[in-house]
Amino acid sequence: MVTTGEVSAVSKSTHTIARRAVSRAEIIAGVSPKRNKFGAKRVKVDGIWFDSKGEAARYSELKLEERAGDVRNIKTQVAIPLIAFSMYAVGGEEVGHYKADYTYERRNSRGDWFPVVEDFKGEPTAAKETYRFKRRMFRANYGFDITETKRSRRR
Known part of the structure; x- marks a missing residue:
């Protein structure tokens, strides 16, 4: 029994x-x-692991734009140093880093290339205080904003 x-x-x-x-x-x-803690599944595209299907789809879109000549030098998961400056010390001190999902250069209407730092964000992550702080530090350090992309809703 x-x-x-x-x-x-x-x-x-x-x-x-x-x-x-x-x-x-x-x-x-x-x-x-x-x-992932938000339920996203990791996916492998072109030998690169992505944290979600949406992030992988965005990478595929960027590769198409690269073939069309609109973007170049696509890199994934780039750690960008964040520097804190003090009015009492010369120079700055690295206090952390921001890990961008993608960095690349995009051609503007005049044909000049400019840097883009892009992050694929879901709603829960975009609202986190740590991310918002790093976004402000990045802007103060580098003089331009992080481009945020979100998954397009299917209807």
């Missing part, structure tokens, strides 16, 4: 095996088993 404790142990064992099989299938399909 099987007791309740043994049944739950068998159920847990079966669940673990099924979960492992899904993880292997995800890895074969190019989806990482690691989960």
